[in-house]
Amino acid sequence: MNISTAQQALKHYFGYDRFRPMQEDVINCVLSKQDAVVLMPTGGGKSICYQIPAIISQGTAIVISPLIALMKDQVESLKANGVSAAFLNSTQSYTEQREIEEDLRYQRLKLLYISPEKLLTGNFLDYLCNLNISFIAIDEAHCISQWGHDFRPEYTQLAALRQRLPHISFIALTATADKVTRNDIANQLGMNNPQIFLDSFDRPNLSLRVEAGQKRIEKIIKFLEARPNQSGIVYCLSRKSTESIATKLRNAGYNAMYYHAGMSADERSRVQESFIKDDIPIICATIAFGMGIDKPNVRWVVHYNLPKNMEGYYQEIGRAGRDGLPSDTMLFYTFADVMQLRDMVSDAGQHQLQLSKLERMQQYAETRTCRRRILLSYFGETLEKDCGNCDVCRNPPELFDGTVIAQKAMSAIVRVQREMNKNLSTGMLIDILRGSRRIDLINQNFHTIRTYGAGHDISYDHWQLFLQQMLNLGLIEIAYDNHNTFRVTETGNQVLLGKFPVNFAKLSQFKSTPSSKVPTKKVSAKEQLGRELFEELRVLRKTIADKENIPPYVVFNDATLKDMSDKKPISVNQMMSISGVGELKLKKYGNEFIGLIVRFIIKKSKEGFKITGSTSLLTYELYQQGLSVHEIAQQRQLQDQSIVSHLANLYEMGYNIDIYQFTSEEELDAIDDCIRKMGSNKGVKAIFDYFNGEIPYTSIYFGIAHQNRLETVVR
Ligand code: ADP
């Protein structure tokens, strides 16, 4: 077995031309029967690493996977690609299980997915050991580590399995970015000097952005306006807010639903199913949502609240863009969230550790340097240069002298504390600065301090943003141990005393909306056409998926539709070269998609767009209406000969054209002979001369087409 067999299988079953760099190495390792640990980010392409070796090896590969929903999806996708696979779990009926066992006995399955619980039932382990197993793959392998966030006791049973099958290789796969857990996996599994494959955890297709947390709903709606029909998730801290945000989005005309652990299992799986099937594109959810789904076309993720730590944040944004297409993420940052999270983690265990993780999260949100650098450095990777795909890179902050503003605020804090011995909350501080007539403010005599009203020209929201910047700059700090009140730091005092100035970032960039922030690129006519075609392909995909009762991405994923809308294949041959179109899908869906593309090209060329290949198709349309070559030529104001060459060309591509309208069996044989003698690339004129002009050009065009078409069919 070698890598070229593997490559052929990749093309045949999955429709991909080449392996990603690490996939090839992992596959080599598995084929040589060595243990392997594979650490790749979500969307990195882990499944292919064991699916291809399973397909080309003798026997059945056993895949241990913790989530039943995921298992089902994987098996469905494999079957759609013509790979024989099945899963066994507790939800199946006795008959179903018997059928699968029958398939196993006769070695009809290339992959069998099972849950770790299944391993523990009865004497299943004995049963398994008697099968012809090619190797064992352990998906979500971090579940074996007690250090991880997703420990599953059943996984510990896998070490026993490793001992029972000393001669079978194990491959463990995970997307965990947590170092402690990573190091624990091979140990816990009792692996045999495994090869470790560590991919970069960078996800360059995910754009990163942090927004100030004011007017969040408005900002989300702006964000959605620029992304019609795209699927995405809004992560929220509380169950209640998932519901209220979903309602607000629905009221704004968006098809949104909510999801949280307080719903019944039935309700939850219904929402999840609708999301997977593209029936409901937007889900407002607590972080419980997303674990059990493999949907590759989640195009965006919004964090309505700050996540507790970078691990969680990375995992949640990672649910976007698994298919590798550009996807957007947006995080809202407010102090209210920080305070709430601080309270939450203070009540939980490992309090100091949690707090410092929260602080790292905060630093990420506040940074003025490339965010991806910070994100990756947290996970121990370094980027050579700024990423160019985060808000800081796209829009470096513009600064202005904020000394006076800072002094006004700090002076108010100091006076209230020193002169009146009182503490200030954010709201009260801003109200003093803005000269509010709030009764409790007057009652406490706050209106008598010197800076009362000194900042009336700055709006409430802007004050919040300035205070946030002052915190970031270390001029003030929040006394978490003292009712979250403000305190002026030593640096702040220096500024207050006029020892040195401070710069603030201009607020225009906080206010501006996502779409206006990035200079809107002018969309070329070609791009616009591609987008329109993508939409039509998407609708066709959905119709087919509903008819077959499978998720749309199982038909084709977004990357495949994108490739189709770029390349616009109009023949089976061209369709075969689209990424993600394997043999079975070509057979099942190829014609329907080609048909749509042909109709699209004809429609658009009539509207005046220039599209490669369209002229032949316009001829074809008239040909189908029964017009003769001459009539078509007249209508299209072209030469008869051009029409003939169009039709010959289409015939060669496999279109349904009656060749004997244009030539005869004898002529075809003669031309065939001639080409064989002269070599295939002599051209029409040479063949014409060969026959001394006795065979007309029309026949020669078709003769050449006939030969090429036969070759295509043979291949
Ligand atoms: P993971 O399990 O690591 O999150 P998947 O196995 O789901 O990732 O793969 C992510 C996406 O990348 C899928 O849509 C998959 O079809 C695609 N993919 C995997 N390998 C290749 C490849 N060699 N060429 C093109 N696309 C690939």
Ligand code: ZN
């Ligand atoms: Zn960047």
